[in-house]
Amino acid sequence: MGIQQSELILNPDGSVYHLNLKPDNIAHDIIFVGDQDRVSKITAHFDSIEFSTQKREFKTETGVYKGKRLTVLSTGIGPDNIDIVLNELDALVNIDLETRLPKQQLTSLNIIRIGTSGSLHADIPVDSIVMSAYGLGLDNMLRSYVLNEVTDTAIEDAFIAQTNWDARKGRPYAIKCSDALAKLIDSPEIHKGITATAGGFYGPQGRVLRLALQDAELNHKMDSFNHNGNRITNLEMETAAIYGLSALLGHNALSMNAIIANRATGTFSSDPYAAVNKLITYVLDKLITN
Template identity: 50%
Template structure:
C-alpha cells in the first residue's frame, strides 16, 4: 500500500490535521459536536479540567475530563460540507499514522454525539423538547460521492420517501442512514422523543422557507409531515446529521444526534430561551456517555 499523498492528507507544520488543527493524541474517543463555535465554552464548562484546546476558522475545540472520562467538544459550523471535513479528519487522527501516512492496522472507533438545535415538522412536537434522531435523511447529496453508500443506507425508506413526495430528479437523491443503536439506547429516556430528521443543504429554500424566491417543490413540507414508513415519521429539520451518520457508518464510528426544538414550523412558535434548554441537554448527554 502506498502512503497517502501530501495533497490528500494535509498535515500542518506543527503536526496537526489541516482544518481542525488537532494533533494525534489530543482527541478523546468520546466527541461532542456542536454547530456554533460560541457553544464550545458552555459545553467545556461541564468538564473538571481542560487538557488541550485549539481553533481554526469555525472549528473550535477543547479536550478535557468529565467524571474521570475524557471528552472532546468540537464546533463544526453549519452544513454537511463542513461535516465532510470534520468526520474525515477526526477519523484520520485515530486511524492513520501521520508518520508513515498509512492506515493503522488496528481500527479505533469514535463515539460521536451531535448536540444541536432544530425546527419541528410535527404540530405535536413543541418547542424546547428534545428529539433523538433514530434515522437521518440527507437532502445534501454528500454520501452519494462515496462508494458503499448503498451498504449503509436504508434503501426501502429512501424509495418510499421519493415516491411519496414526488421527488424531482434535478435535486440531490436523498439518502437515509441509521443512528448507532447502542447510542440511541444510552440516550433514550423520559426527556427524549425519538424521531427522524432531515438534514437540509440550506436554511431557506431547502427547508421550505420562502422570502422572495419561489420553491421548486412548494408542497414538500406538507408531504414530509404526512410521510410514514414502518411506524417512523419525520420530526424535524437540521443541517448536519445525515453526513455524520453516513460517514460514521462508512468509517466504522458510532454516532447519534439529539436536538432541542427551537421552532415549530406548523405552530409558528419559537423558544423563549433555547440556550438554557441546550445547556440542560448537554448535561444529560455528558451523564449518559460517562457511565
C-alpha cells in the same frame, strides 16, 4: 505507498489541516456542536480542560467531566463541513500520520451531535428533546461515496414516492443512528424520529425570500411523511452527513436535538438557552455511565 500529501494535508506542526489537531488532542468520546460559541458552554461543565485550539470555525476543547475524558468540537454549518470534520477525525485515529498508511487496528469513535432544531409536529413541543433515529440526507454530498451498504433504501424509496421527489436533485439517502449510543442516551422523555438534513438554510428548507422554490409544497409533504411508523420530526443541516460518514468509516454516531421551535403550533421557546443547557447536561450525564 502512503497517502499523498495532496490528499491528506498536514500543517507544518503535523496536525491535520482544517481541524489543527494531533491524535493525542482528542478523546474517544466526541461531542459535535455547530456553533463555535457553544463549545465553551459545554466545557464550562467540565472539571478541567487540558487542550484548546481553534482554526476557522473549527474550535476544539478536550477535558474531563466527572472523571470521563471528552472532546467538544464545533463543525460549523452544513454537510460540506461534516465531510471535512469526519474525514480528519478518522485520519487522527486510523491513519499513521508519519507513514501516511492506514492502521491495521482501527478505532471506532463515539460521536454525539448536540444541536437545536424545529419540530414539525404538534406533539413534539418546544423545550423537548428529539433523538434522530435516522438521518435523511437531502443534500447529495454523501453520494460522492459508495453508500449502498449503509443506507436504508426502503425509507429512501418511500420518501421519493410520497414527496414526488425530483430526480434531478439527486437521490436522498437514509442512514440509521448507532444502536449502541441510542441505547446509552435513551430515556422515556426522549422523542424519536427521522431528522431531514438539508444542504442549505433558505431554499433547501423551504424559505422564500426573492427566489421561487422548485417544490413549494415539499415541507408540507415532509410533515405528512410516514414509513412503518417512522416520521420526519425535524429539519436541520448536519445529521445525515454525520451518520453516513460515521457508518462508512466505522464510528458510532448519534444526533440529539433541543427543540426550540414548533412549526405546527407556531410557537418558540421562551428560553431557548435553557432548553439547550438541559440537553447538554442530559447528554453529559448519560456519557459518564459508559
